[in-house]
Amino acid sequence: MKPLTLKDVARQAGVSPKTVSRVINGEAYVRPEVRAAVQKVVDELGYRPNAFARELSSARSFLLGLYFDDPASAYAADVQRGALARCRALGYHLVVEQVTRDRLGWLEECEASLRSMRLGGAILPPPLCDWPELLDLFARMEVAVVRISPGDADERTAAVEMDERGAARELTEALIALGHRDIGFIQGNPEHHAAARRQEGFEAAMVAAGLPLRSERTLPGDFTFRSGLAAGERLLSREDRPSAIFAANDEMALGVLVAAMRAGIAVPDQLSIAGFDDAAIARMAWPPLSTVHQPHVEMAAAAVELLTRPAEGRKATPSLRLPYTLTLRDSTGPAPASETER
Amino acid sequence: MKPLTLKDVARQAGVSPKTVSRVINGEAYVRPEVRAAVQKVVDELGYRPNAFARELSSARSFLLGLYFDDPASAYAADVQRGALARCRALGYHLVVEQVTRDRLGWLEECEASLRSMRLGGAILPPPLCDWPELLDLFARMEVAVVRISPGDADERTAAVEMDERGAARELTEALIALGHRDIGFIQGNPEHHAAARRQEGFEAAMVAAGLPLRSERTLPGDFTFRSGLAAGERLLSREDRPSAIFAANDEMALGVLVAAMRAGIAVPDQLSIAGFDDAAIARMAWPPLSTVHQPHVEMAAAAVELLTRPAEGRKATPSLRLPYTLTLRDSTGPAPASETER
DNA sequence: GATATATCTGACATCGATGTCAAGCATAAA
DNA sequence: TTTATGCTTGACATCGATGTCAGATATATC
Numbered sequence: 214m215k216p217l218t219l220k221d222v223a224r225q226a227g228v229s230p231k232t233v234s235r236v237i238n239g240e241a242y243v244r245p246e247v248r249a250a251v252q253k254v255v256d257e258l259g260y261r262p263n264a265f266a267r268e269l270s271s272a273r274s275f276l277l278g279l280y281f282d283d284p285a286s287a288y289a290a291d292v293q294r295g296a297l298a299r300c301r302a303l304g305y306h307l308v309v310e311q312v313t314r315d316r317l318g319w320l321e322e323c324e325a326s327l328r329s330m331r332l333g334g335a336i337l338p339p340p341l342c343d344w345p346e347l348l349d350l351f352a353r354m355e356v357a358v359v360r361i362s363p364g365d366a367d368e369r370t371a372a373v374e375m376d377e378r379g380a381a382r383e384l385t386e387a388l389i390a391l392g393h394r395d396i397g398f399i400q401g402n403p404e405h406h407a408a409a410r411r412q413e414g415f416e417a418a419m420v421a422a423g424l425p426l427r428s429e430r431t432l433p434g435d436f437t438f439r440s441g442l443a444a445g446e447r448l449l450s451r452e453d454r455p456s457a458i459f460a461a462n463d464e465m466a467l468g469v470l471v472a473a474m475r476a477g478i479a480v481p482d483q484l485s486i487a488g489f490d491d492a493a494i495a496r497m498a499w500p501p502l503s504t505v506h507q508p509h510v511e512m513a514a515a516a517v518e519l520l521t522r523p524a525e526g527r528k529a530t531p532s533l534r535l536p537y538t539l540t541l542r543d544s545t546g547p548a549p550a551s552e553t554e555r
Numbered sequence: 556m557k558p559l560t561l562k563d564v565a566r567q568a569g570v571s572p573k574t575v576s577r578v579i580n581g582e583a584y585v586r587p588e589v590r591a592a593v594q595k596v597v598d599e600l601g602y603r604p605n606a607f608a609r610e611l612s613s614a615r616s617f618l619l620g621l622y623f624d625d626p627a628s629a630y631a632a633d634v635q636r637g638a639l640a641r642c643r644a645l646g647y648h649l650v651v652e653q654v655t656r657d658r659l660g661w662l663e664e665c666e667a668s669l670r671s672m673r674l675g676g677a678i679l680p681p682p683l684c685d686w687p688e689l690l691d692l693f694a695r696m697e698v699a700v701v702r703i704s705p706g707d708a709d710e711r712t713a714a715v716e717m718d719e720r721g722a723a724r725e726l727t728e729a730l731i732a733l734g735h736r737d738i739g740f741i742q743g744n745p746e747h748h749a750a751a752r753r754q755e756g757f758e759a760a761m762v763a764a765g766l767p768l769r770s771e772r773t774l775p776g777d778f779t780f781r782s783g784l785a786a787g788e789r790l791l792s793r794e795d796r797p798s799a800i801f802a803a804n805d806e807m808a809l810g811v812l813v814a815a816m817r818a819g820i821a822v823p824d825q826l827s828i829a830g831f832d833d834a835a836i837a838r839m840a841w842p843p844l845s846t847v848h849q850p851h852v853e854m855a856a857a858a859v860e861l862l863t864r865p866a867e868g869r870k871a872t873p874s875l876r877l878p879y880t881l882t883l884r885d886s887t888g889p890a891p892a893s894e895t896e897r
Numbered sequence: 898g899a900t901a902t903a904t905c906t907g908a909c910a911t912c913g914a915t916g917t918c919a920a921g922c923a924t925a926a927a
Numbered sequence: 928t929t930t931a932t933g934c935t936t937g938a939c940a941t942c943g944a945t946g947t948c949a950g951a952t953a954t955a956t957c
Binding site: 228229230231232235241242243244247266268269270271272 | 933934935936937938941942943944
C-alpha cells in the first residue's frame with residue numbers, strides 16, 4: 214500500500230506542498246478559502262503526515278520516552294496507564310525504555326539509544342528521576358524532562374509531585390487516633406527518595422503525639438513483597454510486638470499481612486496494617502488495605518501535558534503538586550485493649 | 556549539542572558516506588582494511604545512525620508496537636517486561652499503544668496512528684489478537700504481526716502460544732487426585748479465546764474422571780478480581796458448596812480467596828483454590844495460589860525475536876508453542892473428609 | 898594481451914516533511 | 928502616482944540516512 218504524502222494532497226488541492234504543510238501545522242498566512250479547501254482534501258483522503266519525516270526536518274518529535282527501572286511493578290503500570298491515555302489524546306506516541314544501573318556502560322547504552330532516536334521529551338519516575346548521571350545526560354542531549362516525585366529540585370527539569378511527607382504523617386495520625394501507641398515502620402527502598410519522606414512523616418506524627426521512636430520498631434525494606442514479608446515476620450515474631458505496622462508501600466504491607474496470617478494474628482483485631490500508594494492489589498487483599506491513594510495516573514497524565522504544552526507563557530520548568538487521599542479500609546482498626554491500657 | 560552524522564564519520568575516516576553506510580549495515584563489497592578503519596572511527600566517535608532518517612530512506616523500522624486493551628493488568632506487565640528486555644538487546648524500541656473497541660471510529664484512529672508512524676512489526680496479545688478488523692488493518696498496512704495466544708489460525712501472521720487446554724486439564728487432574736469430586740469453575744472473559752480453552756481443559760478432565768459437570772458449578776467471570784469475588788461469593792454462599800474452585804486466572808482466584816476468608820472458610824483445609832497464569836500476585840496471597848505458570852515473559856521475548864529475525868530460511872509465519880509448568884502452592888490441598896465420603 | 902567478470906567505491910537522487918527566502922499582489926501611507 | 932508595508936504563495940535546500948548506478952580496480956578466462 215503506497216503511503217499518502219503531502220504531494221498527493223497538494224496535487225489534489227491544487228496548491229504547493231508547502232501550503233499544505235502550513236495548513237497541517239496551523240501556521241498563519243494562508244487565505245481562509247485556501248485553508249478550508251486544503252483541510253477538506255486532507256479530511257477526505259484521511260491524510261496523516263509521516264512522523265519520521267517531520268521529525269527529521271523539523272527537530273520536533275512526537276515520541277515521548279517513559280523510563281523505568283522496574284517495568285513490572287504495580288506503580289509502573291499505573292504511571293504507564295496515565296501517560297498512555299494522555300498521549301493518545303494528544304497524538305503522541307509513548308516509547309517505553311528500561312534502564313538499570315547494574316551493568317557497566319549503562320549510561321553509554323542509554324546515550325546511544327537516545328542518539329539514535331530523538332525524543333520529544335522524557336518522563337522519569339522514581340528512582341531514575343534522582344540519578345544525576347541520567348539528568349545530566351538528558352540535559353546534554355537537550356531533551357525535555359519531567360520528573361515524577363523527585364527527591365530534590367533540579368533547575369533544568371519540570372516535576373510532578375505529591376506531599377509524601379504530609380500523607381505519611383496524616384496516615385500515622387489516623388493510626389494514633391485509633392489508639393495505637395506502638396507502631397512499627399517498614400522503610401522503603403532507600404534508592405527512592407520518597408521512602409525517606411514517608412519515614413519523616415511517620416516520625417513527625419509520632420513525635421508530635423509524644424510517642425517514643427523505638428529503633429527496633431523500624432525495619433529496612435525495599436518496596437518488594439518479599440522484603441515486607443521478612444520485616445513483618447521479624448516484627449511479629451516476639452511476644453512484645455507493635456499493635457500497628459505502617460509499611461512504606463502496599464506491596465510490603467501485603468507482605469506484613471501474609472506474615473500476620475501465618476502467625477495466626479487477626480487483622481485488624483489484633484494488628485492494624487497500613488500501606489502507601491493504593492495500588493490495585495490493595496483492594497485485592499483480605500482485609501483490603503488502608504493506604505494513601507496516590508494519584509499516579511493523574512501525575513503521569515500531567516507529566517505528558519507538561520512535555521507537550523511547552524511554556525505557553527508559564528515558566529519553563531514548573532513544578533506541579535497533586536493532592537493525595539487518605540483511604541482507610543479494613544486492615545486498620547482500634548488498638549486492642551491490652552495496648553491502650555499500657 | 557550537534558548530532559553526529561554519517562558525514563562526520565565519513566570525513567574522519569576519509570571515505571564516502573555511502574561506504575560508512577555499508578559498514579554500518581554489514582553489506583558486502585567493502586575491503587576488509589577499509590571496513591576495519593571505518594568501524595574504528597565509528598567506535599571511537601560512538602556514532603549511532605539516526606533511526607528516523609534510516610526508516611525514511613529504507614522503509615525498515617526499528618520501532619515495534621505493543622498493543623494492549625488493558626495496560627494495567629498483571630498480564631500486560633509480564634508481556635511488556637519480556638518484550639522490552641529483548642528489544643533492548645536487539646537495539647529496537649518499543650512503542651506501547653492502547654486500543655479499545657468502545658468508541659466509534661476506533662479502527663480509523665488506529666489506522667491514522669499507524670500511518671503516521673511506520674512500525675517494524677506489531678505484537679498483539681489477547682484479546683486484540685482475535686479482532687479481525689485489527690488483523691485486516693495490519694495486513695492492509697503491510698505490518699508484520701505476531702499474535703500471542705491467538706484463538707484461531709491466521710495465514711498472514713505468526714503466533715506464539717501455549718497449550719492452555721492441556722494445562723487446565725492437568726491442573727484439574729491434580730485437584731481430582733487430591734480427592735476433589737465437586738469442583739467449581741469460574742470462566743474467563745469470553746473475549747479472550749483462552750478462556751474457552753481453559754474451560755475445555757477443565758471439563759475434559761472432569762469427564763475423563765467420570766465426574767459430573769453440574770451447570771450451577773460453572774459461573775461467568777471476566778478475568779477481573781471483582782468478578783472472581785462475586786462468583787466466589789455465589790459459589791460459597793450456600794451449604795452445598797464445592798470443595799475446590801478453579802478460577803480461569805489468578806486475579807479471579809484471588810477474589811475467590813477473599814470471598815472464602817470473608818465467609819470464614821479455611822483455605823486449603825475446607826476449600827482448595829486454583830488460578831491460572833502465575834501472576835506476581837499469586838505469590839503475594841495467603842495462602843499462595845496454586846496455578847499454572849505461563850511463560851508470558853518468554854512468549855513476549857519470542858514474539859520480538861520473530862519480528863526482528865524475519866524468515867532466515869524458515870517459513871514466514873511460524874507458530875511457536877512454549878511449555879507451561881504446573882505450580883502447586885498452598886491454596887490447594889486434600890479434599891475435606893466429608894467430601895471424599897460422599 | 899585482450900576481454901570478461903567480480904570486487905570495490907562514490908556521485909547523485911530519494912524518502913516525506915519543514916525552513917528559508919524571494920516574488921507576487923494587495924492595501925495603506927506619502 | 929509612488930513607495931512602503933503586510934499578507935500569501937511556492938521554489939528550493941535541507942534533515943540523515945539508503946538505493947541506484949556507473950565508474951574504477953583487480954582478478955580470472957580465453
